[in-house]
Amino acid sequence: MKKKKITSTDIAKAAGVSQSTVSMILNKKYNVSFSKETVEKVEKTAARLGYQPPKRKVRKESRKEKLLVVFCSNLTNPYYVMLLQGIETRAKEAGFGLFICNTQRSLKMEERYLRMMPELSPLGIIYTCNPSRCYMDMIEDLAGKIPIVVVNNQNEQMSVDAVELDNSKLGRLMARHLLELGHRDVAYIAPPLTIRQKQRSKRVEGFLKEFDRQGLKDHVIIKAADEAYDMNVANIDSEYKIGYDLTKELLAEQREVTAIVGLNDMIAFGILDALQEEKYKVPGDISVMGCDNTLFARMHKVSLTTVEHFVVFKGRDACDIIMKKIAAGTMKYSGIEPVSTYHVEYEPKLIVRGTTSYPKKLN
Template sequence: MAKKKATSMDVAREAGVSQATVSMILNKKYNVSFSKETIRQVTEAAERLDYHLPKQRIRRSAKSRKLLVVFCPTLTNPYYVMLLQGIEAMAKEYGYGVFVCNTQRDLKIEENYLRMMREVQPLGIIYACNPSFSRQVAELSREIPVVVISNRDDEFSIDAVALNNQKPGILMARHLLELGHRDVAFIAPPLTARQHQRQKRVGGFLMEFEKAGLSDYVLVCSAADSKDTEIPNIESEYRMGYDLTVELLREDCPITAIAALNDMMAFGAMDALLERQYRIPGDISVVGCDNTLFSRFHTIGLTTVEHFVDQKGRDACDIILRKIESQKSYRKGDEPTSIYHIEYEPRLIVRGSTGYAPDESHREKKKK
């Protein structure tokens, strides 16, 4: 007669602990603390009873879930909400669920989520921004399909739905130059080394003014680096735009236009101007980027840059689904190597927040 296989309940009785304790210790759930003695009792009891975790069943169970994971730096900016809507719409069409890891731009949170991925075993991962841990993500991409929605990075050999972030900055600058603006300000969240996509957008803007011989007339104002270490709330970027604009007005900077890194900052700038009786665009023009839903519903329509955010989300999900289907057709290790790269050309959407630069006499009159 065959010997009956030991169960986790048998190990629990042998070790004098609960079945849940056995499960957590043998599955190495390190977020729960156990004494060394308890761990020793459970592992030795498992050895005596020749008990082994049903690994294959766990793996099949995890893989049978049609789950995609999205790494997102914040859920307070409409840009990322639009991305998620695109991802979820495509995933739903094919019967996949989406789990969002909100990293809050915190390196420790992002790293912890990355460590969980081999245990969670999603069928695909979408990064809604540039990863902070490029090497770990590249290694993970060899096991799980990964797509990055990011600023273009030719050195990052992972599927990408990209934006050359210089281009929105160039479009914003050209528009203001064509309207005769010379003295302008560019307001942005912290321009830290981690946020090189922000720096590229500012760089594209400055490049156009430099071509026109007017780079000395551009003021670049960014929020303090510490702002990126705070937990973002729904008005974080709006408040940055508002406060930076108030500071510009307080210092009596002779500007005729403000370019904002994104729409939320532009809304903050517009409200700061209107509260202080400045006319938009009669006194100061404002231009943003992202073409979020609110940009067309604001009291004064916001001139902004469209770069097809919702469609980027759909495309990222589509790439993941293609990779998953490809894996089904080949044996493990025989899959073809392919790198998808999709890039959209941004487009300027002109609305009521920008107009021709006021002449010098008007500016002097306003200052008085």
């Protein structure tokens, strides 16, 4: 017959005290005073009756947050906000939290965040831009321990998972649209075209390549912001101001152009406002084109012709790759952990709206 389990109530009856007194004495509640005699009586009674204290549940450390880290070069361009939207939607569905590292294009900030990774212990890292080349050793070392996905320019060779973007292809698509409309003299406005920001240069190179095929490379005016722009913390209107200021400068030079292209939509918005201030009609006098198909591209007074390359989907895919790699790490095949490298690429799509048309001279 199973021996009856002795409880604090049994001890209280045998010792002639209340059950709460027994409970507090046996649980060492030192903030309550009992006489020495009462304490001894309860402890001796418990021992005589063979009382076994219940096994205490080991209090687990507070559950560690399942964390993903996202590196962004800035948060002023809606492009990065769209990427984050895609990442966050998928991460939330899978029960992950996000830690955002806004490097502001600073090498020191990027290094500082990378050195924080061992302490943060994320389950994965997503770079929404190309990592700085000088830290690739650190990144590849981290990639040996946790999944890392880079939303990068396709022309960069990296031994990590990637959601790729062929910036050269985007530039060619933009150029073909303008050439097919009959534009021959155009301007291209861009942020600084530095070695560190190679993806920008690739977009411009693709654009020039298409004009060069028509023997019109010399008909493209490239106006890029000064390198100092990338040395400062970006303001919410930084890229807009590049488009605005460089368009004003272009018009002051009285260069003959029938179309102006912004490297991205934010620059194109600055171009549009500068032209409007100078009483130019868009697209009647000058056509304008952007790239990225941000939300604002369809909300401007004259909807912007742009290029869609499925930014939100890229964010979701980057997160999906992380999840697949984490899952693969928990599964073995013939006792071996599978190793894989993912590369995803979307085909860009031209979105023709109200800011591009035939050049005036052909109307």
